[in-house]
Amino acid sequence: MTETSAPIGASKSQLTYHWIRERIARQEFVPGYRLVLGTIAEELGVSVVPVREAVRRLEAEGLVEFEKNVGARVALVDEADYLNSVETLAVLEGAATALSLPQLGEAELEQAERLNDRMRGLLERFDPDEFTALNHEFHNALHLQCPNPHLGELVQREWTRLSRLRRSIFAFVPDRAPESVAEHDEILHLIRTDADPVDVELAVRRHRRRTIEAYRRHRGG
Amino acid sequence: MTETSAPIGASKSQLTYHWIRERIARQEFVPGYRLVLGTIAEELGVSVVPVREAVRRLEAEGLVEFEKNVGARVALVDEADYLNSVETLAVLEGAATALSLPQLGEAELEQAERLNDRMRGLLERFDPDEFTALNHEFHNALHLQCPNPHLGELVQREWTRLSRLRRSIFAFVPDRAPESVAEHDEILHLIRTDADPVDVELAVRRHRRRTIEAYRRHRGG
DNA sequence: ATATCTCGCATCGTATACGATCTGTGACCG
DNA sequence: CGGTCACAGATCGTATACGATGCGAGATAT
Structure with missing residues (x-):
C-alpha cells in the first residue's frame, strides 16, 4: 500500500478526489476513460459539486483533461x-x-x-x-x-x-x-x-x- | 507581460482562477491573505461554486492553502x-x-x-x-x-x-x-x-x- | 482581573435545480 | 448515394438554498 489513502475526517470532495486518484493509479481508469460527473456522483452517493472539485484538482495535477461542455477524461498519453x-x-x-x-x-x-x-x-x-x-x-x-x-x-x-x-x-x-x-x-x-x-x-x-x-x-x- | 492571461472563451471558473492567480503573482494578495469565497464571488459577479473550483486548482498548485470549514488563504511561506x-x-x-x-x-x-x-x-x-x-x-x-x-x-x-x-x-x-x-x-x-x-x-x-x-x-x- | 462558558455570526460544504452547450442520429435534399 | 440540417438526449456550468462547523464576543463565576 504505497498509495496514500484518503484522510479519515475528510470532506466529500476530498474523498472523491482520492477515490478517483486511486482508480487511476490502479489502472482501473485507463487513459482516455471518460469521467462522467453525474455517474461518479451517483456511484459515490454524493452530488456533482464535490466531484467537480475533485476533478479540477486532478486536472491541475495533469492526471485528468477537461474539455468545456464535453467532459473530463483520464489524460491521454502517448x-x-x-x-x-x-x-x-x-x-x-x-x-x-x-x-x-x-x-x-x-x-x-x-x-x-x-x-x-x-x-x-x-x-x-x-x-x-x-x-x-x-x-x-x-x-x-x-x-x-x-x-x-x-x-x-x-x-x-x-x-x-x-x-x-x-x-x-x-x-x-x-x-x-x-x-x-x-x-x-x-x-x-x-x-x-x-x-x-x-x-x-x-x-x-x-x-x-x-x-x-x-x-x-x-x-x- | 510574462504572465499568461485568461483565455477569451473561458468559463467563469477559469476566469476566476486567472483573476486570483494574477493577483497572487502581482503580490496584491500576499501570503496569508484570506480568500473569502463569498466576497470574491460578489466582487466578480459570479456565485461561489466557480470560485471554489478555482481555489481548488490553485490549492493543487500549492499557491493556496485550504482549511476545512475555516477557509482559504494564500499559502504561507517561510x-x-x-x-x-x-x-x-x-x-x-x-x-x-x-x-x-x-x-x-x-x-x-x-x-x-x-x-x-x-x-x-x-x-x-x-x-x-x-x-x-x-x-x-x-x-x-x-x-x-x-x-x-x-x-x-x-x-x-x-x-x-x-x-x-x-x-x-x-x-x-x-x-x-x-x-x-x-x-x-x-x-x-x-x-x-x-x-x-x-x-x-x-x-x-x-x-x-x-x-x-x-x-x-x-x-x- | 482573569478564566471559562455560551451563544450568535461568519463562512464553509453540499444538494438541488435549471439553463447552456455539445454530440450523435435520422430525415431531407441535391 | 453522399452531404447537410434539425432535433433530441446527454452532459456540463452556474445559481440558489440550506445545513454544518468553527471562531469570536460577551456574560458569568471565581
Missing part, C-alpha cells in the same frame, strides 16, 4: 509523454537522492538492500506488478527523507504520473529487470563507499535513462 | 520554503537548459546575450522588479524550447511559486546582481564553446545555489 515523464523523473529523483545522502541512516540503507535482494529473487519467476512495487519502495527508501520536502513531493507526483502510464504504454522491457537490479547494486555501492553526491546523482539518473534506451531498443527491434 | 523552491528550481532549470542545448539556435543565444547586457546596464541605477523580469526572460531564452515540454512546464510552475515568494521573503541581496550577470556570462561562454552539457547544467545549478548562499550570508551577517 509514447513521447511517457518518455518525457521518465526523463523528468530521472532528473528529480537523482537530485532528491543526492540531497538525501546526509540524512540516510543505516536503517534505510539496509532496507534498500533487502528490497533489492527481494527483486533479485523475483528474477526467476517474474511478476511485473510486484517488481514495479518493490522498485518504487527501493527508490523511496533512498530519498523519502529528502531534506527538501517540496522536491520530494514533485518526485512522488511524477511517480504517480508514471504508474498511470506504465501499463497503457507497456514500457516493460523483458530483459531490463536483471540490469535494473545490477544498477541498484551499483547505486548502493556508491553510497556505501561515500562517493561524491554528484556521482550518486548521475548514477540514479543513468539508471532511469537506461530504461528509456532499453525501451527504444525494444520498440525499434 | 524561509525554508523559499530556499527549497530555489533549490528545486536549480535542479529543474539546470536539466532543462542542458536538454535544450541541441535546439538552441543562434537567435536564442543572441537574445540571451542582449538580455544579459540590459541587465548589466541596469547595475548602475538599480530596479529590482525590472532586473527580476529580465532575469526570467534570460533563463527562458535558454530553455523555453526545451524538447521535454513536461519538464519545461515544471520549470515555469516553479518560477511562479518563486515570484510569489520573492517579495514577501524579500530575498534580494544587494550585492548579488553583479555576480548574477557575471554568472550568466559564464553560462553563455560555456554554451558558445560547446561545453559538455553536464557542465552547462552544473553551471546553471551553481548559479541558483549561489543565490541561496548569498541570501544566507546576507541574513547571517
